Amino acid sequence: MIKLHDYELSADCYKVRLLLGILQLPYERLELDVYPEREHRLAAFRAVDPLGRVPVLDDDGVILRDWAAILVYLAQRYDGAQRWFPRVDRPDAAQAASLGRLVEWLSFAQRLAGSAGAARLHDTIFEPADIERCRASAHELFRMLDEHLWFAEQQDCPWLCGRDPTIADLACFPDVVLSEEGGVSRLPYPAIRRWTDRLKRLPNFTTMAGVFPA
Amino acid sequence: MKRWFPVARREELSPRHVVHTQLLSQELAVWRDDAGGINAWENRCPHRGVRLSIGTNTGSELQCRYHGWRFASGSGRCSFIPAHPTQKPASTLRPQVYPVLEHGGHVWVALQPVGADAAEPPPPPPQPADGLSLRSLYVRAPAARIAAALLRGYRLVADQVAPVEQIDEFSLRATLTAGTRGPALQFWLQPMSASATTIHGCLDGTIGPAARLAVLRHHNTQFTLLREESERFG
Numbered sequence: 001m002i003k004l005h006d007y008e009l010s011a012d013c014y015k016v017r018l019l020l021g022i023l024q025l026p027y028e029r030l031e032l033d034v035y036p037e038r039e040h041r042l043a044a045f046r047a048v049d050p051l052g053r054v055p056v057l058d059d060d061g062v063i064l065r066d067w068a069a070i071l072v073y074l075a076q077r078y079d080g081a082q083r084w085f086p087r088v089d090r091p092d093a094a095q096a097a098s099l100g101r102l103v104e105w106l107s108f109a110q111r112l113a114g115s116a117g118a119a120r121l122h123d124t125i126f127e128p129a130d131i132e133r134c135r136a137s138a139h140e141l142f143r144m145l146d147e148h149l150w151f152a153e154q155q156d157c158p159w160l161c162g163r164d165p166t167i168a169d170l171a172c173f174p175d176v177v178l179s180e181e182g183g184v185s186r187l188p189y190p191a192i193r194r195w196t197d198r199l200k201r202l203p204n205f206t207t208m209a210g211v212f213p214a
Numbered sequence: 215m216k217r218w219f220p221v222a223r224r225e226e227l228s229p230r231h232v233v234h235t236q237l238l239s240q241e242l243a244v245w246r247d248d249a250g251g252i253n254a255w256e257n258r259c260p261h262r263g264v265r266l267s268i269g270t271n272t273g274s275e276l277q278c279r280y281h282g283w284r285f286a287s288g289s290g291r292c293s294f295i296p297a298h299p300t301q302k303p304a305s306t307l308r309p310q311v312y313p314v315l316e317h318g319g320h321v322w323v324a325l326q327p328v329g330a331d332a333a334e335p336p337p338p339p340p341q342p343a344d345g346l347s348l349r350s351l352y353v354r355a356p357a358a359r360i361a362a363a364l365l366r367g368y369r370l371v372a373d374q375v376a377p378v379e380q381i382d383e384f385s386l387r388a389t390l391t392a393g394t395r396g397p398a399l400q401f402w403l404q405p406m407s408a409s410a411t412t413i414h415g416c417l418d419g420t421i422g423p424a425a426r427l428a429v430l431r432h433h434n435t436q437f438t439l440l441r442e443e444s445e446r447f448g
Contacts, residue, residue: 147349147434150349151349151427151430151431151434154427154430155427186234187234187235187236187241187352188352188410188412189352190222190226190233190234190235190350193231193233193234194226194228194231197228197230197231212268212279213270214230214270
């Protein structure tokens, strides 16, 4: 049985719950009260992750401590169609490039976490942050994302990496869709709003507190 | 203000989607029903004031996220209240509905409440049927500052800056060679608020499918430069 060390309000945990739901994998949630109890800082959890971060995945003893690592692992191990993280033996130049682009979007998701995500944690659970700087960076990233998605739609490739959604879409979605909790409006980004609607309509999409179905 | 403003490209009112926009500081929820009918409503549920743009477009109604009240496409009249399923809602329960039309490649709204005494403003000027609607761009600057930047000239094609003439406060036109049938670009400025504007554009003339994407990218680059220039002195 897959176990997920999880916090309901964590955008990073939500990335993993989204993929677990889409792949219809049963799992056990080991919930931590990050706020206000700060259970992730206690010795019991520090034994699981010395840095005290969620999510942590435990799949029959395979322990992974980072959302990107977990998404790659779950897609490789359990996505029989290899749709969410395409696996290519001996890739040609184009396939290698598209894999590179996918990882580029995973890095972009990390930037979203450091800007829109940090602004949200500042406003909701009082994490320290330079709030104006976080919001300004979030808008800069949203502008780039909106432009990418607009041109993607024009080419009938409505997802971040082409015609089908991948873990890149799941990785970027949480900090975008929750941005208003950090004071970052999505009103200026109509292509982003259409993309979040599309993602919400994927089969087996799951919500979390603050995320509504489409 | 008695005039029509473009608020979105037509295809951006995609199926079961609700567009969130703003005009002269008035927030709007703009959506298309499954029969193709379009709506532009004040973005506020008349019940508890929640934004309708986070609600659900059911294809014939817009359902508020908060208590599930449903409002019918066209009239905006409340058609169903989940807490009172057997009661017919009062006809006065509806969000403010604004006149809306599809014209050329865009959806246009007039901030003249439907049902008010005054008539709708005259329709916007005719648009070429084969124009190419460009990517609209949100700019954190008032419309006047963008117009001033545009009047310094616009790179209509890669190697040529075209003169721009101002038609009125919110519309301008770039023409490469005055009086001839050369390429021309119509700009409309959607005043979101006193400090933010969305630039919309439509290029006259037929663009072949092979050139289309490159043309869209060229103008997106020009709009982005215009945005940088307009936001620089905020």
